[in-house]
Amino acid sequence: MLTMADHTETTTLPGVQWQNYLRIRDDLERSGSRRRRVFFGQEGVFVVTPSHRHDFVTDRVRIAAQEFAFRYGISIDAGRSTTLRHTQIQRAAEGDDCLWIRRPDRNRRRHQLDLAVDPPPDVVIETEVTHPADPRLSIYAELGVGEVWRVRTGAGWSPVVTMFVWEEGDAAYREVRSSRVLEGCEASWLEGLLVDIWDQDLNTFVATVRASLEG
Numbered sequence: 001m002l003t004m005a006d007h008t009e010t011t012t013l014p015g016v017q018w019q020n021y022l023r024i025r026d027d028l029e030r031s032g033s034r035r036r037r038v039f040f041g042q043e044g045v046f047v048v049t050p051s052h053r054h055d056f057v058t059d060r061v062r063i064a065a066q067e068f069a070f071r072y073g074i075s076i077d078a079g080r081s082t083t084l085r086h087t088q089i090q091r092a093a094e095g096d097d098c099l100w101i102r103r104p105d106r107n108r109r110r111h112q113l114d115l116a117v118d119p120p121p122d123v124v125i126e127t128e129v130t131h132p133a134d135p136r137l138s139i140y141a142e143l144g145v146g147e148v149w150r151v152r153t154g155a156g157w158s159p160v161v162t163m164f165v166w167e168e169g170d171a172a173y174r175e176v177r178s179s180r181v182l183e184g185c186e187a188s189w190l191e192g193l194l195v196d197i198w199d200q201d202l203n204t205f206v207a208t209v210r211a212s213l214e215g
Helices: 018-030 052-071 134-143 187-195 202-214
Strands: 009-013 037-041 044-049 084-086 091-093 097-100 123-128 147-154 157-165 174-176
Touching: 009 097, 018 037, 018 044, 052 097, 052 123, 052 147, 052 157, 052 187, 052 202, 084 134, 091 134, 147 187, 157 187, 187 202
Parallel strands: 123 147
Antiparallel strands: 009 044, 037 044, 037 091, 084 091, 097 123, 147 157, 157 174
């Protein structure tokens, strides 16, 4: 069985203004600390440093989504933890992973995204190991992200997947059982694939996903 660190560090900086956020992000970029993920919302800045377990689970969920899309001929691109900024409303996020499904070709040649003009991802994946992702949901809603897949996990137990959707007119995200943009991809299907991930290498996991899709 794989053993890996569980600790994900989160630092909150309340009262930080947009220009200060931009300086923080630029300083981290110059220092080579791209692994740290920075969020800017009404409550200030959140800086998240994910653990290896955190990233391991996120990668498996993304791979499952990509295999699902390939099986059913659905166009998809992954943005990993790319910076999602909206300069007009002054909000920013760097999720664990993100997927463009309905219009995957729109942002491929963009060096830096501005969601004031560029389409937001259709899905953001947020993995929770030690800190809940709930405070970030409001930022994703403001950025126009239609779906958030929250994956909760910890040492010794299988990840739990919850899908949330937000549509124009909704006051907040609401929980659903199946993706609206990756039609047919259900939270329970993802959970079933993640049961044995601690005992599987990447090739075995991919083989498991493909067998499930062919079954």
